[in-house]
Amino acid sequence: xxERATDxxxxxxxxxxxxxxxxxxxxxxxxLTFDHRQVGKSDxxxxxxxxxxxxxxxxxxxxxxxxxxxxxxxxxxxxxxxLATLAQHDRRHAIGxxxxxxxxxxxxxxxxxxxxxxxxxxxxxxxxxxPWDTRFHAEAPDFDADLGSLAKHRHKGLKALIVFDPxxxxxxxxxxLIAANFPATQxxxxxxSGHPATRALSxxxxxxxxxxxxxxxxxxxxxxxxxxRETRHLMPDFWQRLAAExxxxxPNLAAVALAKRQRLLHADVVATIPGGS
Numbered sequence: 001x002x003e004r005a006t007d008x009x010x011x012x013x014x015x016x017x018x019x020x021x022x023x024x025x026x027x028x029x030x031x032l033t034f035d036h037r038q039v040g041k042s043d044x045x046x047x048x049x050x051x052x053x054x055x056x057x058x059x060x061x062x063x064x065x066x067x068x069x070x071x072x073x074x075x076x077x078x079x080x081x082x083l084a085t086l087a088q089h090d091r092r093h094a095i096g097x098x099x100x101x102x103x104x105x106x107x108x109x110x111x112x113x114x115x116x117x118x119x120x121x122x123x124x125x126x127x128x129x130x131p132w133d134t135r136f137h138a139e140a141p142d143f144d145a146d147l148g149s150l151a152k153h154r155h156k157g158l159k160a161l162i163v164f165d166p167x168x169x170x171x172x173x174x175x176x177l178i179a180a181n182f183p184a185t186q187x188x189x190x191x192x193s194g195h196p197a198t199r200a201l202s203x204x205x206x207x208x209x210x211x212x213x214x215x216x217x218x219x220x221x222x223x224x225x226x227x228x229r230e231t232r233h234l235m236p237d238f239w240q241r242l243a244a245e246x247x248x249x250x251p252n253l254a255a256v257a258l259a260k261r262q263r264l265l266h267a268d269v270v271a272t273i274p275g276g277s
Contacts, residue, residue: 009047012061013082015075019064020082023049027059030089032111034071034100035064036196037136042067050095059089063103068139070125071103072148080110087112096121097196101162105178106148108155116160120168120196123150123177130177133170151181160185163224165193167245188221190228192241200228200235236264 013020031053035045049060063079065071071079086092094116096104101121108116123129125136126145146152160182164171166189179185190197232238239261246254 009049012085013075013079015078017066017069017073018071018075018079019044019047019066020061020079021047021064022059022061022086023054024059027057028089029057029091030059030061030086030093032061032063032092032094032113034062034094034096034103036097037068037099037139061086063107068099068136070099070122070136070140070143070148071106072140072144073142076147080107083107083110095119097198098122101196102150104160105150105155105158105182106153108158108160108182109153113155113158116158117163118160118178119163119198120165120171121162121174121178123174123181124148130170130174133173135170150178154181156184158182158184161188161221162186163188163190163197165190165195165197165241167192167241168195168197171195171197186221188224190224192232192238192245193228194237194241198224200231200238233260234264236261239264 008024010022010025011019012022031050033050035041044064044066047062047064049062050058053060063071065073092111092113094104094108094111094113095118096102096116097119098121101118102123102125104113104116104118104121107113122133122136124145125133125140125143126148127134127137128145129149162175162178162185164175164187166172175187179187193200239257243254243257243261246257
């Protein structure tokens with residue numbers, strides 16, 4: 001398949017706030033991706049297909065939002081109506097990170113999703129719904145708690161995997177609420193992985209792990225768990241988070257973790273110095 005054919009695109013929805021671009025609409029299997037939160041986001045980014053899926057003959061849909069509003073705005077309902085045309089695809093699977101992970105569940109019903117992987121998703125960003133998670137309240141002050149309610153947009157047919165850090169208290173709370181409303185959801189806990197929980201995997205050469213699982217029509221928690229175990233010892237942030245959690249009850253473990261972090265940081269600095277050793 002040529003790259004030109006792979007990138008043949010149809011703009012399914014093009015509004016002031018939301019945009020949806022479908023690549024290879026003629027193909028029967030569909031992978032959906034969503035924008036993730038970006039600091040200072042004020043415009044649409046480039047729409048690109050998920051290359052691994054496209055190369056295997058999957059259509060790919062990119063759903064974008066102009067700013068960090070969690071896809072909840074005056075165009076949300078119109079976007080949902082446009083998404084109804086995707087019923088022609090006999091397989092529909094999605095992936096989302098943080099804000100995009102929230103969107104996986106919010107639009108699961110209108111998309112008719114069968115399965116999904118959501119990394120560190122939010123249940124809501126409304127102060128009324130998640131008063132204990134204050135990270136995004138100021139960022140999405142106009143968030144409509146009713147329109148954005150996951151409880152009111154449940155999709156029983158969705159089999160999802162949530163990947164998150166159980167020691168990241170807000171992400172644990174959000175994952176627990178989502179699982180309570182979407183009972184076919186599995187929870188994969190990657191301790192001290194941070195937010196989003198797969199960032200470290202991407203930074204250490206494991207960026208394809210999730211995408212490969214997605215397009216294999218199965219998401220095996222053991223695959224992610226093993227990838228994390230194989231790479232976490234290389235992550236300074238992992239050791240820092242472990243040290244912070246262990247500091248009160250296990251000071252010796254915290255000291256060991258901080259020492260490992262310092263060695264990794266020193267190795268990174270040396271590696272950037274020509275001739276360093």
